[in-house]
Amino acid sequence: MANADMQVEQFLQALLDELAIPESRYEQAETRYKSLGDWFHRDESAVRGFDPAVYVQGSFRLGTAIRPINDAEEYDVDSVCELKKLSKNDLTQFDLKQLLGREIKAYHDAKGMTKPVREGRRCWILDYADGAQFHMDVVPALPNGAEQRLLLERANYDARWAETGIAITDREEPTYTVPTTKWPRSNPKGYAEWFKARMAAVLARRKEMLVESLRRRGVTASVEQLPDYRVRTPLQAAVMLLKRHRDNMFARDPDLKPISVIITTLAGHAYGEEDTIAGALLSILERMDQYIHHVGSKYVIPNPTDPFENFADKWEKEPGKAQAFSARMGTALTDRAVRKISGSGGGLLRAASVAPAAAVPSFGNAPRVPTTPKGFA
CATH class of the missing domain: 3.30.460.10 (Beta Polymerase, domain 2)
Known part of the structure; x- marks a missing residue:
């Protein structure tokens, strides 16, 4: 990992340490x-x-x-x-x-x-x-x-x-x-299993690394006995950062604030098993709009475990929610993070902050036909 990218990752990790609950x-x-x-x-x-x-x-x-x-x-x-x-x-x-x-x-x-x-x-x-x-x-x-x-x-x-x-x-x-x-x-159990499946390989690797680290310190541990909450994957980290970004961006407009399950679902679909937080954020920002479907005036974000349920069902009657999501849940978070680190560094995170318009959810007039959510067989 290049030095600038390592700085980004360290900064994001420091943010997460502040966000994470004990x-x-x-x-x-x-x-x-x-x-x-x-x-x-x-x-x-x-x-x-x-x-x-x-x-x-x-x-x-x-x-x-x-x-x-x-x-x-x-x-x-x-x-x-x-x-x-x-x-x-x-x-x-x-x-x-x-x-x-x-x-x-x-x-x-x-x-x-x-x-x-x-x-x-x-x-x-x-x-x-x-x-x-x-x-x-x-x-x-x-x-x-x-x-x-x-x-x-x-x-x-x-x-x-x-x-x-x-x-x-x-x-x-x-x-x-x-x-x-x-x-x-x-x-809820099925949704949690779906979410876990989206990061299964990375979660397994990180649990193995933690167990090895504990054993080197003389602590008896096994992957099977280790609670999942002892390990944080880049997908979980990205969701946490996006949720706090959401909280800040909608502090004055709580009625427009997107629900957490929308952020989590789009992030879960868009995550590409990246091993870094910055890489996960980049992947999610670039791809999450692909999982927001548009039929006429209806927005569709299906529940991965029950596609009959539409997490965006309120967006049709309250289009301001969709417009606010597009305007405020884009690249502002990554822009701010890059500025805090340095004026010239940024690596993957800077790439996300200057990504093309497709990287931010856009709801134009082009019709979208619902497809089976990725993450299904």
Whole structure:
């Protein structure tokens, strides 16, 4: 690696060290959702017989969580409670949410938590004590893998991630209180596996390098036992940088801020297994617009594990979101990083900052026909 490129990489690594959440936060999140799972399995639990499984989802699961932008914001740990021995034929969305809500409120009281349990659109929210800067969203869910597989196979979509599909509650759905099998769908485990597959080779190499480093220091370790969050790949690093760039660029226009799953999905598709953070950013900036499809006035960013779900579904009715994404999620981040390093260096990162227009998502009048997202077989 040339000296200028090495400076860029060192600078980006220093940025990430500031953005990254401490390992203790990952451990804290794991302790909290395991504690909740233990509560659901206690003898007196009303849901124990339904085999409840609590697991984390979102950025904590993907290894792309970043520090809150200020002390007023909190770490948002998204989790799921899946009742594996219930089906959509057994109860309504409302019934499931209330059943789990009573147990969560009992947990809240038993643990002496002071802030009240809040109800979100799709979840229950546990707020931890002042100073913890931490809250947990708990989404009630039921297994939906078999139905998800059938749905995708009928449409000739890749169903490799379908087995972990879940049905979730949403109080804004017209059928929220009605017996029906048509529930909102999700698949956080499947999405995490897709994301991990996009960086599998690099992740394996980095885990092996860390294990060797630990062994040289006399620490017994193995790749199998090493948690994924102990290693950060260039893809994860790029997503973290782009998310913070997003936070800064949309600080005054939070309603236009692109959701994290859009950034993560486009980055996952565009990543080319680069071994450096700068290389990953360059690849993503150059290619991510290829995975934003345009049919008429409709923008389409399919969920890689469920192409029936469009992550950009709000962009059609709110075109300002699409325009803001194009204008603010381009090369400004790399420009700023290069200026901070030197006036003449830059290497790969400088190449990204002066890349042609195609490197920045553009939404012209040319029609785009949805294709199977890359990352499918």
